[in-house]
Amino acid sequence: MSDIVLGGATQAEIERTPLPPTYLAAHLRVEDADMFLGVSDKDVRKSLRVGRVPMPELAPDEVVVAVAASSVNYNTVWSAMFEPIPTFRFLKHFARQGGWAKRHDLPHQVVGSDAAGVVVRVGSGVRHWKAGDHVVVSPAYVDDQEPASHADGMMGAEQRAWGFETNFGGLAEYTVVRASQLIPKPAHLTWEEAAVNTLCAGTAYRMLVSDKGARMKQGDVVLVWGAAGGLGAYAVQFVRNGGGIPVAIVSSEEKAAAVRALGCEIVIDRREFGLTDRAADDPAEAVAIGKRLGRIIRDRTGRDPDIVFEHVGRATFGISVFVVRRGGVVVTCGSSTGYQHLFDNRYxxxxxxRVIGSHVANLQEQWEANRLFELGAVAPTLSAVYPLAEVAEATRLVQTNQHIGKVAVLCLAPETGLGVTDQELRARVGADRLSPLLGAR
Structure with missing residues (x-):
């Protein structure tokens, strides 16, 4: 099947080719869920397995995608550490809906919330997609029968993160997704370049650009924590594109160089303002650090930040609340250093x-963000590529914050550089601009 699909077969040829009964996938096992109890270093290489799993049955509103490439996100790290709770609990809760949802409650969970590949099967209720379409996958798994979903797909109570709160994720040779998760793959990108964008770029777009987020405007000073990471590197680009002034916080000179490669001119190493672990537990310490950081930002931009792009969580949240300007916005989508935040509420x-909570992006926001990739206005933040057999090592890299940008995983694609169907556009955008962080470590 992989040779046929990735070789540019027709719709009819793909539909005639049988799907395999099992496929290779990165997955967790329910019997391992307690393996890290009392362990300080929850090394994901011990829990994340690569092996064959059964091909699931297809629901009417779903498609099967042959995954050429995927990527590692921090939710895969959480899943593989079984924190804050084992994600098998999400699968059991989902299965209580009955019907097709029961398929997800299995003794294994295929993880991964990004994918680029080729549609190989469509359910009986799918209208706008066909076998052979090249797609990327949004991680927002939305229930279109909930009223709230029709105002904003992220507001439905049954909205889930695919490959984290559902089964059949993207770090695998095949994945099963709802048709409402599909987005056309940018034709000038390789499989691995396309695979690293959807979750992080869509999330950053909603946080900064969407009317559901901070509503950034031209001239806004935007403080971006973790600016060399998967989320931060897209945030920096969206701020620049929107006429804002990104202020990047990084942890090393290597990461500073990576952020400068994205066009960010104001880069601050966290050692410059003395970020300490005490800020997480002592609001007074967070204020003291915030004063030092605020002086640096005002010296370099002339004002306090209008927006703080926050996803680090416990280690930085108190500083973010203090340092943002009067009337400003802290927009947060996660807490990689811990969910319990302490801060001085007087400020x-x-x-x-204002503090705005933001989570992934609805399908319209994902399509809008994807269009910026199609135009060449935003570059993939791909820095490294691993084969599926080494996905645990790739995930460990992200777990220990040793990565820059996004880490891709080749699934069915046998090598890098494949999947481009518009070489003219690639040449016009400039191949050197498409992966400015590739090889950065």
Whole structure:
């Protein structure tokens, strides 16, 4: 099947080729869920397995995608550490809906929330997609029968993160997704370049650009924590494209160089303002650090940040609340250093600041973000590529924050550089601009 699909077969040829009964996938086993109890270093290489799993049955509103490439996100790290709870609990909760949802409650979970590949089967209710279509996959698994979903797909109570709160994720040779998750793959990108964008770029787009997020405008100073990471590197690009001024926080000179390669001119190493672990537990320490950081930002931009792009969580949240300007916005989508945040609330209420929670992106926002890739206005933040057999090592790299940008995983694609169907556009955009972080470590 892989040779046929990736070799440019027709719709009819793909439909005539039988799907395999099993496929290779990165997955977790339910019997391992307690393996890290009392362990300080929850090394994901011990829990994340690569092996064959059964091909699931296809629901009417779903498609099967042959996954050429995927990528590692921090939710895969959480899954593989079984934190904050084992994600098998999500699968059991989902299965209680009955019907097709029961398929997800298995003794294994295929993880991964990004994918680029080729549609190979469509359910009986799918209208706008066919076998042979090249697609990327949105991680927003939305219930279109919930009223709230029709106002904003992320507001439905049954919205889930595919490959984290569902089974059949993208770090595999095949994945099963709802048709409402599909987005056309940018034709000038390789499989691995396309695979690293959807989750992080869509999330950053909603946080900064969408009317559901911070509503960034031209001239806004935007403080971006973890600016060399998967989310931060897209945030920096969206700020620049929107006429804002990104202020990047990084942890090393190597990461500073990577952020500068994305066009960010104001880069601050966290050692410059003395970021310490005490800020997580002592609001007074967070304020003291925030004062030092605020002086640096004002010196380099002339004002306090209008927006803080926050996803680090416990280690930085108190600083973010303090340092954003009066009336400014802290927009947060995660907490990689911990979910319990301590901060001095006086600086929030008395200075009329706002905190906005943001989660992934609805399908319209994902299509809007994807269009920027199609135009060459935003570059993939791909830095490294691993084969599926080494996905645990790739995930460990992200777990220990040793990566820059995004780490891709080749699934069915036998090598890098494949999947481009518009070489003219690739040449016009400039291949050197498409992976500015490739090889950065």
């Amino acid at each position: 929030l209420w008395m200075k009329l600041k």
